[in-house]
Amino acid sequence: MDSTGPIIIAGALVGFAVGLTGMGGGALMTPIMVMVFGVNPTAAIGSDLAASVFMKPFGALVHQRAGTVRWDIVRRLLPTAVPAAFGGVFLLRTLGDGDDLQQRVKYVVGTALMLAVVGMLTRLWLDRRRAATEADAEDAHVPVRPVATLLIGLVGGVIVGMTSVGSGSLIIVMLMLAHPRLKANHLVGTDLVQAIPMVAAAALGHLLVGDADLGLAATLLIGAVPGVLLGSVVSSRVAGGAVRWALVVLLTGSGLSMLKASSTVIVLGCLGMALLGGIVGVRDRRTAHPRAAAGTADETAAETVGVTHQTDLFATVREALRLR
Numbered sequence: 001m002d003s004t005g006p007i008i009i010a011g012a013l014v015g016f017a018v019g020l021t022g023m024g025g026g027a028l029m030t031p032i033m034v035m036v037f038g039v040n041p042t043a044a045i046g047s048d049l050a051a052s053v054f055m056k057p058f059g060a061l062v063h064q065r066a067g068t069v070r071w072d073i074v075r076r077l078l079p080t081a082v083p084a085a086f087g088g089v090f091l092l093r094t095l096g097d098g099d100d101l102q103q104r105v106k107y108v109v110g111t112a113l114m115l116a117v118v119g120m121l122t123r124l125w126l127d128r129r130r131a132a133t134e135a136d137a138e139d140a141h142v143p144v145r146p147v148a149t150l151l152i153g154l155v156g157g158v159i160v161g162m163t164s165v166g167s168g169s170l171i172i173v174m175l176m177l178a179h180p181r182l183k184a185n186h187l188v189g190t191d192l193v194q195a196i197p198m199v200a201a202a203a204l205g206h207l208l209v210g211d212a213d214l215g216l217a218a219t220l221l222i223g224a225v226p227g228v229l230l231g232s233v234v235s236s237r238v239a240g241g242a243v244r245w246a247l248v249v250l251l252t253g254s255g256l257s258m259l260k261a262s263s264t265v266i267v268l269g270c271l272g273m274a275l276l277g278g279i280v281g282v283r284d285r286r287t288a289h290p291r292a293a294a295g296t297a298d299e300t301a302a303e304t305v306g307v308t309h310q311t312d313l314f315a316t317v318r319e320a321l322r323l324r
Contacts, residue, residue, distance in 0.1 A: 003037055004219055006037070007037060007216070007220060008219060008220075008222045009223060010029070010032050010033075010036070010037075011029070011220040011221065011222065011224040011227065012224065012226065012227035013223075013227065014028045014032070014227065015055065015223060015226070015227025015228040015231065016231040017231065018055070018224075019227065019228040019229065019233075019234070020231035020232075020234055025048075025168055026045075026048050026052065026165045026168075027116045027165045027168075027247075027254075028250070028251070029048045030048050031113065031255075031257070031258060033047070033216075034109070034258070035257060040102050041106050042092070042101065042206075042211045043211055043213050043216070045211065046203065046207065047212055047213045047214075047216040048164045048217075048220070049160075049206055049212065050203045050213075051217040051220040052167070052203070053203050054221055054225070055221070055225065055228060056167075056192055056195050056196045056199060058225070058228055060189070060195075062232070063188065063189030066185070068183070069186070069189040069190055069193050070144070070182070070190045071193075073144050073149055073175070073190050073194075074190055074194045076144055076146055076149035076150055077149055077150075077152060077153040078153065078194060078198070079150065080150045080157060081153030081156060081157040081194060081198040082153075082157065082201045083157070084153065084155075084157025084158045084161065085157035085158070085160050085161040085199070085205070086157075086201040087161065087205075088157060088158040088159070088160065088161020088205070089161045089202060089205030089206050090209070091161070091162060092105065092108070106259075107258065107259060107260075108162055110256070110259035110260075111259070112159055112163035112165040113251050113255030114252075114255040114256075115159070115165075115166070115170060116165050116166065116170060116255075117248055117255060117273075119169045120173075120244065122173050122176075122177075123169075123172065123173050123176065124248075124280075126173070126176050126177075126180075127184070128280075128284075142179050142182050144179070145179065149175075149178060152171060152175060153194075153198075155174070156174065160199065160202050161201075161205060164202070167191070167198065168191065168195070172187055172188065175187055245273070245274075245277030249270050252269045252270055253266055253269065256269050
């Protein structure tokens with residue numbers, strides 16, 4: 001059975017999610033190829049990385065033109081991220097070969113997916129904290145932390161090279177923790193730019209060991225590129241909070257499935273994340289209502305003050321005429 005059409009559709013859906021939220025590329029595509037299309041885990045990782053090499057520049061170019069790339073942070077990430085991503089490929093090969101390797105890679109990917117869930121939850125929490133602070137709390141010129149940034153590149157590069165997961169869901173969270181006042185759009189732009197050489201190094205490593213299927217990567221790109229562009233357009237008009245929580249639920253189920261968890265554990269994990277997302281959404285709406293009410297009250301008070309000033313003015317005019 002020809003699976004080209006379904007793979008293109010899967011690529012489009014994943015690309016749309018990436019364009020909409022900036023998260024979930026490798027974390028979605030790799031498990032989909034393994035669990036839905038039956039691709040070997042190592043081939044799925046290599047092919048996803050090869051496709052990402054051509055996807056990342058689209059978003060990076062937009063941020064470069066907008067001036068939202070911190071090149072000093074990029075220069076601190078790459079010395080460790082690029083060799084770590086390349087070396088992660090060969091570290092993966094130390095897990096064995098044949099069916100044993102494929103099974104162990106599933107566990108590694110499953111662990112990376114659960115780390116991605118933790119990363120996404122952390123990012124959602126950090127975004128909520130940012131929203132609760134004053135706008136001027138963010139700063140585009142915060143100083144780079146060299147040691148922390150080099151370590152982020154090292155850890156993130158190894159994870160990406162071994163699993164293809166983390167370039168958009170783990171590294172950006174670590175950057176947020178290391179540079180908490182850095183503007184959100186600068187975080188995204190910086191992460192996208194540094195991901196290009198890092199992902200390219202990982203893809204090259206998988207290509208050298210024979211894991212990357214360029215035909216599969218090209219098929220993914222047919223759907224992923226327009227999906228990313230469409231998601232980027234929609235992201236400016238639709239709130240991404242609900243979509244991010246949907247990704248958290250999906251990645252939880254995928255990660256637990258890769259780890260061979262029981263159906264009960266998978267269902268309970270997904271339901272727990274969905275319930276948490278619902279509670280957070282309700283709290284956000286309740287928080288928004290008093291602010292909206294306060295805004296309305298302020299407008300009403302302003303109107304009342306305006307009417308009072310008008311009344312006082314009319315009274316003054318009448319008094320002046322009476323005196324005449």
